């Protein structure tokens with residue numbers, strides 16, 4: 001790959017590698033994402049989020065095993081240039097000649113925390129960040145790295161990973177076959193959803209299928225990151241839960257003291273899981289917030305179950321770290337709200353990958369159709 005102005009990291013990587021550029025650009029100008037026959041080589045997964053909180057790169061073998069991982073989380077919302085530079089940095093650090101051992105990188109998968117037109121490889125928008133509107137990230141990376149690249153929404157990527165090797169796979173639940181209709185919901189800073197039907201991501205007409213965060217659930221509800229009101233994300237995302245806990249605790253000294261206790265006197269750092277634990281300990285403010293999360297999340301889920309009749313709904317992201325404190329009551333409420341026939345074979349499960357779901361999803365995207 002020729003060194004280009006403004007791309008110092010790749011130039012550095014190449015300059016110090018002592019290997020020909022051919023080992024880093026195995027497929028030349030070919031950027032097809034069709035089927036690929038390969039028995040050796042590697043794939044790369046990249047995770048980016050609008051908030052800046054999640055940026056990482058993973059080098060994986062063709063079995064999907066992550067061999068090396070580089071993270072560059074940020075505490076501020078970065079602009080596009082900063083994120084692209086970070087990706088360069090992380091790739092240079094992850095893809096050293098020693099790790100590649102003359103092996104080829106066959107494909108790069110990118111899981112993006114925002115609206116993605118996966119058909120055309122374009123980032124439509126990232127709700128927390130500016131500068132991404134209609135950014136052709138797939139072509140940009142494919143050309144820059146000279147490696148075929150595939151991008152998708154992070155929840156779609158995570159959903160595919162759960163089907164192939166997680167909570168919805170044959171190995172993840174050995175008594176059943178792999179699920180045919182799977183819904184993954186990432187309850188993170190925002191709320192994303194991904195739908196996998198018969199092993200394939202279902203994108204919908206304009207690639208917004210599964211965007212459950214923006215389902216309307218509450219009349220006169222709080223403002224959402226998208227600008228709308230009463231959307232699920234504004235009530236049940238980790239940010240909404242933490243924000244509500246600090247906002248509502250003002251008149252309750254006992255709750256304020258409990259927040260200080262669990263956060264080491266950093267109330268702004270309270271997590272959704274901690275709010276669920278405080279609710280379980282009997283804190284009334286936390287109980288009210290958890291009650292709202294259960295109520296509105298169950299309404300959204302029940303409506304979706306009624307429409308698509310999934311075999312499993314997998315919950316990931318920070319809120320899902322609450323585990324059974326979230327899932328058991330939710331399963332009961334969804335079951336009350338749905339027709340028995342729609343609910344009879346439904347499981348609600350926690351993600352197999354925890355906070356790694358998006359990067360495992362990115363690797364899974366890269367491995368699609370490599371045989």
Ligand SMILES: [Zn+2]
Pocket residue numbers: 213214224225226227228231233
């Ligand atoms: Zn919204």
